[in-house]
Amino acid sequence: MKVGQKCESGRIDSMSTLNTLRTSAPYFTREESLPQIREVEIGYNTDEMKTIKTGESEFERLIKSDSLYVDKSMYIHLLLRMGQSYYFAARPRRYGKSLFCSTLQALFEGRRELFEGLYIAEKTDYSFEKHPVIHLNFANITTSTLEGFLASFREVLRKEGERHGIALRDREPALMLGDILSETGNGTVLIIDEYDAPLVRAVTEGKPFIPDMRSYFRDFYSRVKNSLEHIRFLFITGVTKYSSLSIFSEMNNLTDISMDPRFASAFGYTEDELLSYFGEAIDEHYEENRDRYGSRNELVERIREYYDGYRFSPRSNVTVYN
Numbered sequence: 009m010k011v012g013q014k015c016e017s018g019r020i021d022s023m024s025t026l027n028t029l030r031t032s033a034p035y036f037t038r039e040e041s042l043p044q045i046r047e048v049e050i051g052y053n054t055d056e057m058k059t060i061k062t063g064e065s066e067f068e069r070l071i072k073s074d075s076l077y078v079d080k081s082m083y084i085h086l087l088l089r090m091g092q093s094y095y096f097a098a099r100p101r102r103y104g105k106s107l108f109c110s111t112l113q114a115l116f117e118g119r120r121e122l123f124e125g126l127y128i129a130e131k132t133d134y135s136f137e138k139h140p141v142i143h144l145n146f147a148n149i150t151t152s153t154l155e156g157f158l159a160s161f162r163e164v165l166r167k168e169g170e171r172h173g174i175a176l177r178d179r180e181p182a183l184m185l186g187d188i189l190s191e192t193g194n195g196t197v198l199i200i201d202e203y204d205a206p207l208v209r210a211v212t213e214g215k216p217f218i219p220d221m222r223s224y225f226r227d228f229y230s231r232v233k234n235s236l237e238h239i240r241f242l243f244i245t246g247v248t249k250y251s252s253l254s255i256f257s258e259m260n261n262l263t264d265i266s267m268d269p270r271f272a273s274a275f276g277y278t279e280d281e282l283l284s285y286f287g288e289a290i291d292e293h294y295e296e297n298r299d300r301y302g303s304r305n306e307l308v309e310r311i312r313e314y315y316d317g318y319r320f321s322p323r324s325n326v327t328v329y330n
């Protein structure tokens with residue numbers, strides 16, 4: 009069965025035992041005033057064929073190596089225009105969440121030179137004001153043992169502290185985060201990528217100390233909640249709805265954009281983006297494999313069959329490639 013047939017309902021069910029991306033209520037009850045992202049707003053930096061780096065999630069490295077970057081900065085600008093400060097986005101693995109977070113970090117650090125030619129620098133009046141940015145990625149926190157989990161959790165925080173010139177002493181992760189926030193001060197941007205990765209891994213592996221992990225994370229996010237007056241912008245990503253894991257009991261003011269139709273193509277690639285950014289690579293592959301495809305269109309159809317058809321909003325017909 010084709011991916012598009014599997015996902016034509018607009019939802020991807022059973023992506024994990026934790027009911028990834030399921031929702032029990034509509035996200036909006038009225039038409040929103042902010043515009044949809046238009047197709048004409050894509051296609052920057054595609055004048056020449058660039059190196060395609062698969063698996064690279066560092067925005068700065070992509071730009072500085074002159075590698076291909078599919079411009080998603082219009083969605084960041086939309087986030088900033090929405091008037092909210094605390095956001096959550098859920099997507100399956102391999103949809104560019106970490107790259108999106110890395111792009112956010114560069115933006116809030118005032119790295120305007122990295123955005124030359126991209127939508128937010130060329131088509132908006134964004135000022136690139138510099139903010140302290142705390143960027144935490146929980147993807148590689150170990151879950152072999154409870155002690156290993158805690159040591160790995162602390163190491164993530166310690167390294168982020170070092171990046172800000174802060175020497176942290178080992179203690180509860182929530183307190184270590186508080187130490188960083190007390191030093192970075194007001195206007196801090198907090199980005200938490202793959203917030204649920206350790207718990208999802210522990211559930212998958214059947215670890216017996218999951219309740220203890222939940223307790224540490226509840227304390228951690230309680231610290232985030234208590235520090236919101238100092239946080240300019242908060243962005244959290246994961247593969248599961250944050251309500252599924254019972255660790256956000258006090259975080260009731262996150263704006264969930266997971267199934268917001270305006271962000272249906274903020275992660276992954278639309279077909280327009282595929283053909284605009286990857287068109288030359290498709291041409292090259294076709295020329296080298298003419299014996300395998302009757303035409304270029306057949307190659308594109310093959311790509312579409314294998315990778316297209318994912319929808320992330322019941323109110324949008326936009327489908328994306330993964």
